[in-house]
Amino acid sequence: DSNLGAGLAPDRYTLPGGWGDVMIAGPNDGVRLVDRDMGLSGSALTPIDSFRNAIQLFGKDMGTASSVCSETPAKLLGLNKGRIEKGMDGDIIILGPELDLKYTISGGSVIFKA
Structure with missing residues (x-):
């Protein structure tokens, strides 16, 4: 259950496919949508x-x-x-x-x- 952010270092990224800007805090914290009140976008678990x-x-x-x-x-x-x-x-x-x-x-x- 991981998305495009899985395996990326903690940082702010712009992901392809209309995801917009996301923030990755760590592998167990999930991927947060910056433009949508930091809502959980999915897992970053590898x-x-x-x-x-x-x-x-x-x-x-x-x-x-x-x-x-x-x-x-x-x-x-x-x-x-x-x-x-x-x-x-x-x-x-x-x-x-x-x-x-x-x-x-x-x-x-x-x-x-x-």
């Missing part, structure tokens, strides 16, 4: 933040959190992703001990390294 929240706030184990944050959305979107098994796309992330993103692997190739 997928990795959702994964962390499932574990740290809701007490889910890593397997359940992984399924909820990858397999379930992939199924809903009809994508060949979300599980590690033969025939899947080979997209995975590698996390550090603090659940910080270390690597993103897509199609078997490293596309991000922290």
Whole structure:
């Protein structure tokens, strides 16, 4: 449940598509519409933040959190992703001990390294 502001540093932005000016205070504070009395426009929560929240706030184990944050959305979107098994796309992330993103692997190739 994130919008165009997800992942942006806290600041004021003009987003495309008629959004107008928005203010982002932080990932857990959402995106606020500057021109509309700072009304909440949507979430700025990223997928990795959702994964962390499932574990740290809701007490889910890593397997359940992984399924909820990858397999379930992939199924809903009809994508060949979300599980590690033969025939899947080979997209995975590698996390550090603090659940910080270390690597993103897509199609078997490293596309991000922290």
